[in-house]
Amino acid sequence: xxxxxxxxxxxxxxxxxxxxxxxxxxxxxxxxxxxxxxxxxxxxxxxxxxxxxxxxxxxxxxxxxxxxxxxxxxxxxxxxxxxxxxxxxxxxxxxxxxxxxxxxxxxxxxxxxxxxxxxxxxxxxxxxxxxxxxxxxxxxxxxxxxxxxxxxxxxxxxxxxxxxxxxxxxxxxxxxxxxxxxxxxxxxxxxxxxxxxxxxxxxxxxxxxxxxxxxxxxxxxxxxxxxxxxxxxxxxxxxxxxxxxxxxxxxxxxxxxxxxxxxxxxxxxxxxxxxxxxxxxxxxxxxxxxxxxxx
Numbered sequence: 020x021x022x023x024x025x026x027x028x029x030x031x032x033x034x035x036x037x038x039x040x041x042x043x044x045x046x047x048x049x050x051x052x053x054x055x056x057x058x059x060x061x062x063x064x065x066x067x068x069x070x071x072x073x074x075x076x077x078x079x080x081x082x083x084x085x086x087x088x089x090x091x092x093x094x095x096x097x098x099x100x101x102x103x104x105x106x107x108x109x110x111x112x113x114x115x116x117x118x119x120x121x122x123x124x125x126x127x128x129x130x131x132x133x134x135x136x137x138x139x140x141x142x143x144x145x146x147x148x149x150x151x152x153x154x155x156x157x158x159x160x161x162x163x164x165x166x167x168x169x170x171x172x173x174x175x176x177x178x179x180x181x182x183x184x185x186x187x188x189x190x191x192x193x194x195x196x197x198x199x200x201x202x203x204x205x206x207x208x209x210x211x212x213x214x215x216x217x218x219x220x221x222x223x224x225x226x227x228x229x230x231x232x233x234x235x236x237x238x239x240x241x242x243x244x245x246x247x248x249x250x251x252x253x254x255x256x257x258x259x260x261x262x263x264x265x266x267x268x269x270x271x272x273x274x275x276x277x278x279x280x281x282x283x284x285x286x287x288x289x290x291x292x293x294x295x296x297x298x299x300x301x302x303x304x305x306x307x308x309x310x311x312x313x314x
Contacts, residue, residue, distance in 0.1 A: 043076035044069055058125035061202040062132065063175055075121035082117070083110035129202045132172045136203040138241065139170040141234035143177075144209065148231035152224045157190055157217060160227075176201055191218055256306055264299050 047069040056068045064071065090106045147160040161177040161184075176197060183193035194214045198207045209230070216226040271290050 040074040040077055041070065043073040043080075047072040047076060055122065055125060058129055060200060062125045062128035064125065064128070072121065075117060079114045079117040079121075083113050086110050086113070133203050135170070135172045136176070137205050139173060140203075140205050140209065141238035141241075143170050143173045144227070144234040145231050148227040148234075151227035154224070157213075157223055158184055173206070176203075176206060190214075252310065260299070260302055260306065264294065267294060 050069065050072055052068065059066065059068060059071060066074070087106065087110050091103060094100055094102055094106065150160045161180045179197050180193045183196050184190065188196065191214050194210045198210055201207055216223065268291065
């Protein structure tokens with residue numbers, strides 16, 4: 020009984036959320052953009068363009084309003100009403116930032132997807148080659164690769180081929196359908212070569228064996244490039260994060276020893292506290308973010 024009630028509550032919450040997100044549909048239904056619709060499809064976003072924009076219009080309107088309401092109450096409570104103008108400007112600007120993010124987000128997702136496919140296509144080809152050389156039919160390559168967790172974006176693309184096959188399309192037709200929609204030029208090129216090999220009656224195991232050898236060589240080159248990049252990154256990190264603070268703190272301590280009064284009106288102790296507990300952690304966090312993006 021309790022489980023049924025929980026399911027009903029979840030259903031009601033979902034329906035309410037859908038209604039809220041569709042408040043701005045009369046406005047967003049008038050907005051047409053084939054390019055943005057295409058990017059949403061390529062990013063595997065199931066929302067229609069008008070629903071997607073209506074959702075972000077809701078965020079752009081009600082989230083700043085909530086900030087204004089809570090911020091005004093908080094500033095009045097602290098007797099800091101002089102900052103109300105700043106709060107209103109911040110909320111007004113945030114409305115535009117949310118809508119800008121709504122427009123560029125599909126492009127960012129597609130870019131991430133293209134990069135992930137480019138980096139991991141070699142692994143997928145190696146896996147598919149193993150299936151092909153075992154004598155399995157071509158369709159089995161996509162079924163096998165689609166369950167591997169190492170290449171999520173490639174899995175989704177191959178799942179689409181599986182879906183097309185279940186609808187009754189032949190494998191070459193399914194490949195054509197995916198090539199029309201995938202944003203990855205590398206995946207498109209591989210699939211078109213695979214289709215040509217299938218239609219020409221060539222040996223699939225031999226074709227996949229050659230592609231696997233080339234993929235292994237390409238993957239090795241990519242790893243070598245990554246290793247060189249990480250070595251350069253390590254040198255930069257050592258120079259900025261290790262040697263830089265040592266030089267800075269030595270200079271500050273020397274300034275304190277010779278009787279300097281600090282810098283920019285701050286004492287030596289304040290500079291050291293800012294450097295140790297502020298500057299060094301901030302630089303490390305920035306390097307972690309950069310490392311995460313580059314890896």
